Each structure stands twice: as structure tokens, then as C-alpha cells.
Amino acid sequence: MTPPTMAGTLQPDRQVLAIWCARLAIDRWRQAEAGAEAEPDVPLALITETAHGPRIAAATRAAGAAGVRIGTMLADARALCPALEVRPADPAGDLAFLERLTVWAQRWGPWSALDPPDGVIVDITGAAHLFGGEQRLLDDAARVFAARGLTVRLAIAPTAGAAWALAHYGKARQGKGGLVLEGGEDIAASLAPLPVAALRLDDDVLLVLRRLGLKRVGDLDGIGRDALARRFRNRRSAMANPLMRRDQMIGLVPEPMLPVIGNPPAMVQLRLMEPIRHLPLLEVVLVDLAAAMMRMLEGRGEGARRLELACWRVDGEIAIRTLELAAATRDAAHVCRLFAERIATIDAGLGIEMARLVARWAEPLGLAQADLDASAEVHGTSLAACIDRLSARLGTRAVRRPVPFASHVPERAQRWQAPLQPVPAAQESFAFHARPFRLLDRAEPIAVLYATPDGLPQRFRWRGDVHDVARAEGPERIAPEWWREKGAARLRDYYRIEDGEGRRFWIYRLGLAGDGRGGAPDWFMQGLFA
Known part of the structure; x- marks a missing residue:
């Protein structure tokens, strides 16, 4: 799906929703803690390793109140706040979460785009009336994000640049879910009081503009375009050209955006002609579902790592059983053996009328030539099959293996991970002196x-x-x-x-x-x- 484009002039009916996850890293860390629902009232920061040492990537409100600022070195932050606690940041995890959030945000519009490192752009053209108007759409988005524990700022405007500027630098109205800039309004006049940082420029360009005395977006109107074009004539990137960014903001120049399209998981289902109540019949249904699933995964070049079996009963109840595998597989018989114990506990009630099998987690798995030798290894004796059987009986978290971790502190020198997960290359074992086993x-x-x-x-x-x-x-x-x-x-x-x-x-x-x-x-x- 491709987003609509603007050809020189602004389309009056286009509206774009900008979602800024202002505290994405801290919100993810808080949700990852054991059942934490509110941000702890302790000074804590997330750090990233740089060539000059650890640097602050995110901080809690308590740390900010103590003087800790994002981008400062950890040593400088500790000088201001000796009680500062630190945790490692996870930029890759934040980006993966933002990608999933971008696909999920399509509930408000037909397409959405990633705005790294902490934003999402959604085209809501022609969709706001489904929520009762743009303001109600903002209220719905604010309510949903608050329920998910995410701190966001929202704005709607005719262009992505204007919506981004309002979400980051606009003054939110009390009691409203976000800001709305109507298509009939003068965008240049409405955004003139905002700082020049609202143009989404590089830091060095912002520094040049401030030295020239251009601190507001409206200040650019007092300077001739030819003068600014000569000053930034060598700036080819949009993030380094204030004229291009301003034209994109007010809609004179189109801004291409790459929409994110979700990859739905492999799914097969069977609607039964007659409800079934007995386990042998359910096992037959499972065999058919597993065979169909493996054919679908083979066509996609993938193997299943996590499978979810859902059974719809006549009374409307749904029984769900989940199976996680140690390695990607397309062996239907192996999957059925592992599911056998789990489906035995399903209460069929008045009968099961539909069954669905979904591959919630799949990994690339190429085709392999089968061994023609009669003495080839029979499936079920491999290490992955053994681990799958142990995990099915004892639980997914019960089968783990210790791996070395790069730390000289004894209790931190190892961690537990999945049995067949490869050990990171950076986590090599240290040559300690006479350590006990x-x-x-x-x-x-x-x-x-x-x-x-x-x-x-x-x-x-x-x-x-x-x-x-x-x-x-x-x-x-x-x-x-x-x-x-x-x-x-x-x-x-x-x-x-x-x-x-x-x-x-x-x-x-x-x-x-x-x-x-x-x-x-x-x-x-x-x-x-x-």
C-alpha cells in the first residue's frame, strides 16, 4: 500500500496523526520490571556504551529532578546525583517495539509509517468520522495509550511535518487528548511561534540558525529565500535544509514516507460439521491442522517456534493451548506428539465446533534433502526433540542452560538462556583464577x-x-x-x-x-x- 502524495499544493482534506512516545525507553523498562505499574520514585537512568564511556540514554522523572540530563556522561550525572541507579538501555528492543506499535496504530488509519526513534505517523484521511471526529479520535488514542502504560503526545495536522511539530512543541490544551490543526487554517501562521527545532533539522543546522538569530519558525519568513538558499546550498539532506523542511511542513513540497505493512502469522482453521466432545476426534482434527500448517510454513520458507491452538466451544468459550519449540520445525508428527498432553486437559463442554492453529513465532527454515539411507536418524532422538519433550512436561522456563557473561563479579559471570540459543560472541568466558564450580x-x-x-x-x-x-x-x-x-x-x-x-x-x-x-x-x- 502506498500513501497518498501531494503534488505541489496541499490537499485540503488530508489529515495526519503524529504519535510521539515521549518516554518510550523508560516506559518499556518499567513494563519489563516485575509487575511495575507506576514509574518508581527513585533516580534511575538507562545508559548506552560509547567510545568515551557510558552515556545517559533515558532517565526517570526523579532522576531528571535531580539534574540528570539525557546525553550527559554517566560520571557527570553521578556527580549531580550520587544515588543514581543505572540499567543498560535496549535501543534494538525499543525499535522493535516501535515497529510493532506502528502496525498496531493502523486501527486509526489505513496506513502508518515509522518515525524513529520514538514516533509514529498515521494517515487518518477519511477515517476520523468513524470515531466521531478528529478530537474524539485523539481522545480514543490517548485513552488506549494510557491503558497500555505509554506516555504519548498526539497531534493532527494536514501534513506529517506540521503534526510532528505540534506533537513535540505544541501547547496541549487542558483535558484534550491532543492538538488538531484544521485543513482550512493557515499552517505557516499557526506554527510560526514554534521553535526552529520543530522543523526536524540536524543539531548543527539548528546551531547555525540560532547564531543567525532565527529562533522561531516564523523568523524564517523575514529572511529572503535566496539568502537562505545560498547559506544552505550545500545541504542536500532534508534534515539539513530548513527551506525544504518548512515547505514540507506547510505542504508546498511532498514528503515521501514508507508505510509499514504487518506480516500476519501463518494460520489454519477448521470449521467442523458436527461438534466434537471426545479426545480421539480432537487429535484427528489436530493432525489435519498440523499438516496444513506445515505446508503453509514450507511455502513461506519458515519453521514454527511457537504454536497456539484455539478451540471454540458451542457455548462461546475458547480453550487455548500454547506450545513453544526449542528449534524451528516443520515436522507435523512431532508437533502433534507435543500437543497430545496439552489437549488432554481441554474441557469440550457441549462440543467443539471450530479449531484454529496459529504460528505466533516463526523463523526462516530452508528446505533440506531427506536422507535416503535406511539407517538415517529417526526424529525424536535429536537434541531439539528431547528439549521440546522436556519443555512440554516441565514448562518452557524450566529448561535452561548457563552461559558465560562478561563480568568479573562472580554472581554476574553467568546467565541463563534457552538451550539451543547461540551464545553471543561478545560474552566470552574469562580466565579466572581457581574459581569453584x-x-x-x-x-x-x-x-x-x-x-x-x-x-x-x-x-x-x-x-x-x-x-x-x-x-x-x-x-x-x-x-x-x-x-x-x-x-x-x-x-x-x-x-x-x-x-x-x-x-x-x-x-x-x-x-x-x-x-x-x-x-x-x-x-x-x-x-x-x-
Whole structure:
């Protein structure tokens, strides 16, 4: 689908909705936290790694009130707010979320376009009357986004540039879902009071305009076009040419936009002539659905990773069963075996009259030549099939494997991921010195007797038992991760301990005596040697 174009003059009946997710990264982080519904009242920032060190990518309102600004270095932000907590930003995840949001926003118009890094453009021409008018459409959009926990600013205007400018810099009216600029209004006069940043220009161009004394959009009208054209004649990009951006805003020059078209998941369904109530008949229906699904996926060059089976009962209830696979597959028999236990718990009630199978998650899977040898491996003995069977019985989250993670802190040196997911190349295992194979889930506090505060431990109590130290090696000093910990984080000194019965432990002292970061050092049990 291609968007409508403007040929030199503004189409009076065209209207565009601009959606600006003003706090996209923070809203996504908040929703990813365990059931967090409101933004925490703590100074927290999301950081990105740059060549000069961590830089602030997003911040909570509490952090902003403490002086933390987006784009500043983490060290400078900590100088203003020592209690600042940090989390890694996820730009790729934000962009993927915005792409899904762009497709979902087509509920208000026939096509929508991505406006990275945090915006969506929707053409609502001829669709506003379905919601009772443009203002009611804005109210509906504001209500829906608020229900999803997203902070947005909305605006409607005859051009994408004007709608973007109003959404970012327009003054919102109290109690309204957003701003509306009617097609009959003079766009240039209505947007003249806005800052020149509303023209969507590069930072260096904005700096030049401000140095020239052009701070408002209307200030460009007082300068001859020839003078501005000579000043920016080498600017070929639209984001570097204020004249082109202004003409796009008022509709004199068309602005091409690439609409986002959703890729619907593969889906097959069967409407039954007679309602079924017994499991054997449902298994027959599942076999037909699985075979049809695999044929469809083969035509698309994909394999299923997550399948959803929905059964519509006569009384209107829907029974849904989900299956997630360890690797992409197009084996219908394997899918039916995994679904067998799940559909056994479906209550058919008065009967099931329709069944639908949807591939909610699919991955590219090429065609492979079947082995003609009679001794070829039979499906069901492969690692992926074994993991699928374990996951079907124990749950999707129950089958995981540990992988190394780039951190020198012991409890952060590994993470859990899906069994067959490849390990990221950057997360390579560090060559640590004499680390135990068994680490406690959480370091447990112990009571230690020592001769001097910085000396070797002589006796310690752990879980009610007293252990006399026969041999001790150390310390191995591990500094805190300064980019993640607070400024008052203390050093760790690790010791390898052997008691009188030959049992070996890995303990550490948190902090140093007189380091000015707390009271006396605390001791913890970190792990056990074989």
C-alpha cells in the first residue's frame, strides 16, 4: 500500500496523526520490571556504551529532578546525583517495539509509517468520522495509550511535518487528548511561534540558525529565500535544509514516507460439521491442522517456534493451548506428539465446533534433502526433540542452560538462556583464577574470627557449624563495577579456605577496615570447591 502524495499544493482534506512516545525507553523498562505499574520514585537512568564511556540514554522523572540530563556522561550525572541507579538501555528492543506499535496504530488509519526513534505517523484521511471526529479520535488514542502504560503526545495536522511539530512543541490544551490543526487554517501562521527545532533539522543546522538569530519558525519568513538558499546550498539532506523542511511542513513540497505493512502469522482453521466432545476426534482434527500448517510454513520458507491452538466451544468459550519449540520445525508428527498432553486437559463442554492453529513465532527454515539411507536418524532422538519433550512436561522456563557473561563479579559471570540459543560472541568466558564450580545462589553471611582486620581468617561459623581454618590462600581482590554500583560500593577480598576435615570453601571480605565506606567489614560465603 502506498500513501497518498501531494503534488505541489496541499490537499485540503488530508489529515495526519503524529504519535510521539515521549518516554518510550523508560516506559518499556518499567513494563519489563516485575509487575511495575507506576514509574518508581527513585533516580534511575538507562545508559548506552560509547567510545568515551557510558552515556545517559533515558532517565526517570526523579532522576531528571535531580539534574540528570539525557546525553550527559554517566560520571557527570553521578556527580549531580550520587544515588543514581543505572540499567543498560535496549535501543534494538525499543525499535522493535516501535515497529510493532506502528502496525498496531493502523486501527486509526489505513496506513502508518515509522518515525524513529520514538514516533509514529498515521494517515487518518477519511477515517476520523468513524470515531466521531478528529478530537474524539485523539481522545480514543490517548485513552488506549494510557491503558497500555505509554506516555504519548498526539497531534493532527494536514501534513506529517506540521503534526510532528505540534506533537513535540505544541501547547496541549487542558483535558484534550491532543492538538488538531484544521485543513482550512493557515499552517505557516499557526506554527510560526514554534521553535526552529520543530522543523526536524540536524543539531548543527539548528546551531547555525540560532547564531543567525532565527529562533522561531516564523523568523524564517523575514529572511529572503535566496539568502537562505545560498547559506544552505550545500545541504542536500532534508534534515539539513530548513527551506525544504518548512515547505514540507506547510505542504508546498511532498514528503515521501514508507508505510509499514504487518506480516500476519501463518494460520489454519477448521470449521467442523458436527461438534466434537471426545479426545480421539480432537487429535484427528489436530493432525489435519498440523499438516496444513506445515505446508503453509514450507511455502513461506519458515519453521514454527511457537504454536497456539484455539478451540471454540458451542457455548462461546475458547480453550487455548500454547506450545513453544526449542528449534524451528516443520515436522507435523512431532508437533502433534507435543500437543497430545496439552489437549488432554481441554474441557469440550457441549462440543467443539471450530479449531484454529496459529504460528505466533516463526523463523526462516530452508528446505533440506531427506536422507535416503535406511539407517538415517529417526526424529525424536535429536537434541531439539528431547528439549521440546522436556519443555512440554516441565514448562518452557524450566529448561535452561548457563552461559558465560562478561563480568568479573562472580554472581554476574553467568546467565541463563534457552538451550539451543547461540551464545553471543561478545560474552566470552574469562580466565579466572581457581574459581569453584559450585556457587551459592546468594552469598550467605558468616561470622569470622581473625587476628587482624586485614589478616587471614582463623575460624568461621556458617549455617550453625564452626570450622577451624587449616589452610588459607588469598586475597584475590575484586573491585565493584563502578558503572553499575553506587558510589559507596566496597571492595571484595576473596580467600580459598580449607578446614581441618579437608573441606574447601570460597569466602570473601566485603570492604576494608577504615575505608570510609561503612563500618567493620562483613564476611560472606560465596561457593564451595569439589
